[in-house]
Amino acid sequence: MVDSSKEELFQLIKRWRDFITVKMSNLISLFVQNPDSRSIGAVAGLALAIFFTWRMMRSPSGSQPRQRKRLATMPGNSGVSAPSNASVIPSGVCSSSDDASAQNVVDEFFQPVKPTLGQIVRQKLSEGRKVTCRLLGVILEENSPEELQKQVTVRSSVLEVLLEITKFCDLYLMERVLDDESEKRVLVALEDAGVFTSGGLIKDKVLFCSTENGRSSFVRQLEPDWHIDTNPEVITQLARFIKYQLHVAPVRTERTAANVFSASSLEQFFGSI
Structure with a gap:
């Protein structure tokens, strides 16, 4: 299951890389041919999208060590029962959720940009x-x-x-x-x-x-x-x-x-x- 998640993440990153290469090439070409406010806005918008998607994909791996540390330092009091399966969310589930969110962002950007009149x-x-x-x-x-x-x-x-x-x-x-x-x-x-x-x-x-x-x-x-x-x-x-x-x-x-x-x-x- 871990290998499958890694493979999906690898494919996601590969698609995102290929998309960025093509999209940046197209936008730069458009900017050179017609450096108006629309083309400048498109380049700026893509740059922001790249940044926020990078933050989204990076956040799960950054949060997991802190979560493990908190669980490891919980008091071992025999009077306190261990948390049930219903209240503990496995890290793999979080990762899958975040991957799905990142995938949605990528899929959104794969939609063709409608040209202006x-x-x-x-x-x-x-x-x-x-x-x-x-x-x-x-x-x-x-x-x-x-x-x-x-x-x-x-x-x-x-x-x-x-x-x-x-x-x-x-x-x-x-x-x-x-x-x-x-x-x-x-x-x-x-x-x-x-x-x-x-x-x-x-x-x-x-x-x-x-x-x-x-x-x-x-x-x-x-x-x-x-x-x-x-x-x-x-x-x-x-x-x-x-x-x-x-x-x-x-x-x-x-x-x-x-x-x-x-x-x-x-x-x-x-x-x-």
Whole structure:
């Protein structure tokens, strides 16, 4: 039984050592590439976890000699009966309990760390630095220029993703409209939703045209790394000229080219819903 406990402890220490090696390597790599507050906090958190786990694993062996000493110095008075088995906890049981606690800590740290939305956006966009995106059906609830003549509604679920994109990408929004009033409604709706407050997107980067070909022309002139659209014809026309495209459609479509991806929404593509 003692040998079994030692073997379990040895395996626990081995797993912990291997985990620390991999985790520290990953965190150091993350810190070097992106030395922000999150990566610093992750390194500090791991260091604290290592320290407290070490204390937890060390405490049983440190407490046992003191326990044995107290038992050895108990008075040998014949009138005092020896403690019963129910009141004495064998040292092996304590060790197993502490080992189990340490194992739980290790298992907890073996759980994969969930990446932030910003990290997902960077990964999905393959570190692209310029993005163009149509408004209808992607940023706005409306799906046609005719609807914009009546109202403009910004999709609340897309705002977090949109703001993450603007943090490290040069983002241009564009749409076909039928009149100047529609342009004004769109700009007011975007401003009220807080799209322009982050500093990454300004009104001058919201472009309007009168035809679908006009939007395609905007995209080709801007030469983005990514273009996001709902019109399959525009996607097909631009496939030869744009590095990557995202086709947003309610029903998932077959990929028309190796550089064209599809999703039911911008949020779904980045896994934020």
